Amino acid sequence: MQSPENFYIDFASKVSFLEFIRDEFKNANIPIEELKQEISLLESRRQWNINDLSEYVKNYPRSFIIFQNIFQLLRFTNAQLIHFVFDIVKLNSLDINAIYEYMILNLKHDLEFRKIFLKTIDQNLAYNDFTSRLDCYEKKYLIANFKFTISKYIEKSFKNNSILETRIQKSEFEDFSIRFSNYLLNNLKLNEVLSTINIGEYLRNKRIPLDTKSLHGNYPKIKIRKILENKGYKNIDHLLNKAGIKILKHNLEDQLNDPMLKNNKLFCTERYIDKIIKIKDNQLKKFDLIIFHNNKPQYLFEINFYSTEGTKIGINQNEYIDLNNYIKENFNNFKFYWITDGNYWLTTQGKTRFLNLLKYFDKIFNINTFTEQINNF
Secondary structure, three states, rough: OOHHHHHHHHHHHOOOOOOOOOOOOEEEEEEHHHHHHHHHHHOOOOOOOOHHHHHHHHOOOOOOHHHHHHHOOOOOHHHHHHHHHHHHHHOOOOOOOHHHHHHHHHHHHHHHHHEEEEEEEOOOOOHHHHOOOOHHHHHHHHHHHHHHHHHHHHHHHHHHHHHHHHHHHOHHHHHHHHHHHHHHHOOOHHHHHHHHHHHHHHHHOOOOOOOOHHHHHHHHHHHHHHHHHHHEEEOOHHHHHHHHOOOOOOOOHHHOOHHHHHHOOEEEEEEEEEEEEEEOOOOOOEEEEEEEOOEEHHHHHHEEEEEOHHHHHHHHHHHHHHHHHHHHHHOOOOOEEEEEHHHHHOOOOHHHHHHHOOOOOOOEEEEHHHHHHHHHH
């Protein structure tokens, strides 16, 4: 029997480094053709002042899309948007009457804002009914709802640009374009940026990074699926999806009747097993991978990849130790295994953690050691 040290050396010698086998970026898909006029006018001059830029923004409200994509990865934050759209100084003051008058202004001239505000008070409240009974409401109550509405309004405007485009053109909200222009020029240094880029080319070629955490998490799962398929295993996810099966019973034949079940080398991904729960919350546990034997789910796997140390490792470790003990104590027809990989396990902390884990698991696999022992399943 291998000593823990030798077991670790074998594991470490077969650790994988992350392969970038999936796209890391996606196209921003900015409607360049629709914004040709806005881009052309913006590029026509390199030095803007607040008055001219404010007029430009009011006359061409879709330019908001251009500025957002020049300066932000995806979009302006909610905090930025609130600052552009609303008078924050007024909202943050203790002058309740000034805030109240500002609320009335917004309700009177911004129909989308009005609709959201009325719904926060009463789903069926009509504006005329509200204004006729305005004195019946306490001012603090109305101002609280006013501030609730601001957050909801900003969330909705993020999903629908036309809401801000409509507002920014209204003379009653001229302060919007002024604040926005001031922020672009003084905070984001618009003039300096314009002097260094070709706006059209920049927007046309802009790409947005995908979630790297997802990239790390999916890499070993993709590799394991390909390894199984290359060894003759059949993925039955499509059959389970078609039948609407998310929770597997302890015999697949109780749920499916398909010629593919005659193949004794079957696996599926992302499924629950009836009666197997997470100790922490007593909810059913979803497994990353399940390998069947004689049409019965038998080998249950969690799959992770760690390039660096983080709190997630400790959380996973504790969950999997509890899960492994629970399965051993309550089910003799299931085996739980942890497939984990990545250069974290080559660090001093990684080695210490791995050796400690051998007290709780019969085996711990990485991608390569799993491949070596695949015929044992």
